[in-house]
Amino acid sequence: MGSAEPRRLAALGGKPAFDAPLYVARSLAPDSERFGASIQQILASRWFTNNGMYAQELERRLEQRLGVGFCLLFCNATVALQVALRALDLSGEVITTPFTFPATVHAVQWNGLRPVFCDIDPETYTLDPVHAAKLITPDTSALLPVHVFGNPCHVSEIEKLALDRQLRVIYDAAHCFDVQTLDRPIGAWGDLSVLSFHATKLFHTAEGGAIVGSDPALRERIARLRNFGIVDEETVDGVGLNGKISEIHAAIGLALIDRIDGEIEARGALTERYRRGLSEVTGVVFQKLAPATRQNHGYFSIEIDEQSFGLSRNEVHDALRAENVITRKYFYPLCSENPSYRVLPSAQPSRLPAAHRLAERILCLPLFGELPTEDVDCIVERIARIQSEAGAVRRALRQA
Ligand code: T4K
Numbered sequence: 169m170g171s172a173e174p175r176r177l178a179a180l181g182g183k184p185a186f187d188a189p190l191y192v193a194r195s196l197a198p199d200s201e202r203f204g205a206s207i208q209q210i211l212a213s214r215w216f217t218n219n220g221m222y223a224q225e226l227e228r229r230l231e232q233r234l235g236v237g238f239c240l241l242f243c244n245a246t247v248a249l250q251v252a253l254r255a256l257d258l259s260g261e262v263i264t265t266p267f268t269f270p271a272t273v274h275a276v277q278w279n280g281l282r283p284v285f286c287d288i289d290p291e292t293y294t295l296d297p298v299h300a301a302k303l304i305t306p307d308t309s310a311l312l313p314v315h316v317f318g319n320p321c322h323v324s325e326i327e328k329l330a331l332d333r334q335l336r337v338i339y340d341a342a343h344c345f346d347v348q349t350l351d352r353p354i355g356a357w358g359d360l361s362v363l364s365f366h367a368t369k370l371f372h373t374a375e376g377g378a379i380v381g382s383d384p385a386l387r388e389r390i391a392r393l394r395n396f397g398i399v400d401e402e403t404v405d406g407v408g409l410n411g412k413i414s415e416i417h418a419a420i421g422l423a424l425i426d427r428i429d430g431e432i433e434a435r436g437a438l439t440e441r442y443r444r445g446l447s448e449v450t451g452v453v454f455q456k457l458a459p460a461t462r463q464n465h466g467y468f469s470i471e472i473d474e475q476s477f478g479l480s481r482n483e484v485h486d487a488l489r490a491e492n493v494i495t496r497k498y499f500y501p502l503c504s505e506n507p508s509y510r511v512l513p514s515a516q517p518s519r520l521p522a523a524h525r526l527a528e529r530i531l532c533l534p535l536f537g538e539l540p541t542e543d544v545d546c547i548v549e550r551i552a553r554i555q556s557e558a559g560a561v562r563r564a565l566r567q568a
Pocket of ligand 1: 192245246271340342365377496
């Protein structure tokens with residue numbers, strides 16, 4: 169538990185602000201009675217997977233909640249991304265961002281497609297549509313932008329670009345549960361969107377993910393690809409894989425879905441508190457949020473501007489770690505720095521200046537609904553103090 173009392177920084181020999189590590193995320197846990205009853209039912213039915221009743225019910229609930237034509241559940245978002253790309257029969261090059269989790273780019277490569285890295289908008293952190301337009305060649309078949317930290321991409325510009333140049337659009341919406349932008353649910357933009365329901369996400373099924381979209385023919389194709397390509401007991405069509413979600417995972421989702429409004433509200437209040445407190449701290453910069461958007465507050469990130477803060481992002485990360493505040497450098501290193509992709513011409517750092525700059529500055533702070541307000545205040549106070557004692561902190565960290 170943190171204390172708002174000013175005290176010596178841990179990096180300078182003081183006692184850590186928190187007695188135990190405070191992590192960047194903390195999963196919502198289903199109510200044990202409700203979840204226990206579901207488990208009992210699953211055990212009694214002996215039906216554990218293969219599109220069981222829990223998976224079907226969760227798909228229906230999510231279609232309603234997310235305002236999409238269809239929602240097909242998966243074992244995780246990585247496999248869902250692989251299937252989404254396969255379902256669209258793409259070939260050649262797919263333009264994507266280096267500022268993302270490795271899964272995004274790996275899904276392109278696993279499909280035998282060539283990832284082409286596009287720089288990001290330095291303020292919103294999402295794919296820069298102007299740079300993307302310059303990267304399109306006759307070999308380009310799709311765009312794979314990422315709604316980073318739940319902040320929607322420049323969806324209107326991307327839609328226009330895709331229409332003009334006849335490209336498919338798959339959004340990596342891993343962070344984007346329940347977001348709406350420009351009067352549309354996030355899953356209604358692009359051909360397909362992929363959500364992650366990993367335990368670290370706002371809404372989760374421990375492991376899980378989904379493809380959402382509107383075209384019934386695509387829905388059918390994706391459902392088959394998710395289940396080995398099986399059409400019926402005697403027909404297998406296409407190169408499918410096993411992307412199914414189990415009944416136990418779906419039951420976690422059903423036990424949590426009604427709590428998400430409260431979770432979003434609690435995170436929204438904590439985000440507001442972080443922003444208010446940290447806006448007073450020199451050298452802290454916030455992500456620019458998309459206009460006309462209902463955010464989900466899945467993550468809270470800051471940038472550390474070394475020159476004005478007086479310390480680098482890595483130094484702030486280490487000074488907070490000494491306080492038992494475990495921040496994360498999502499998404500450092502950039503995907504374009506992975507040895508498997510570094511050789512690509514589009515991966516050259518000189519072509520991705522905004523992404524490289526951000527990867528050196530970004531820091532995600534703890535955010536989850538159960539996080540006490542006073543802990544947020546304590547983290548804000550520690551960051552402010554680390555900044556005001558930057559010189560001493562740098563010397564101490566270098567000696568350590
Ligand atoms: N696209 C994007 C843009 C993504 O960000 C991701 C995943 C994907 C695609 C692929 O989605 P999935 O295939 O995973 O569905 C985590 C997650 O594993 C990963 O899903 C997520 N993005 C990424 C941003 O974060 P790590 O390696 O940072 O997780 P880890 O284990 O360090 O956990 C972070 C903190 O969360 C822990 O310090 C404590 C807390 N935690 C963690 C776990 C595992 C919990 O409270 N409960 C838990 O069960 O990758």
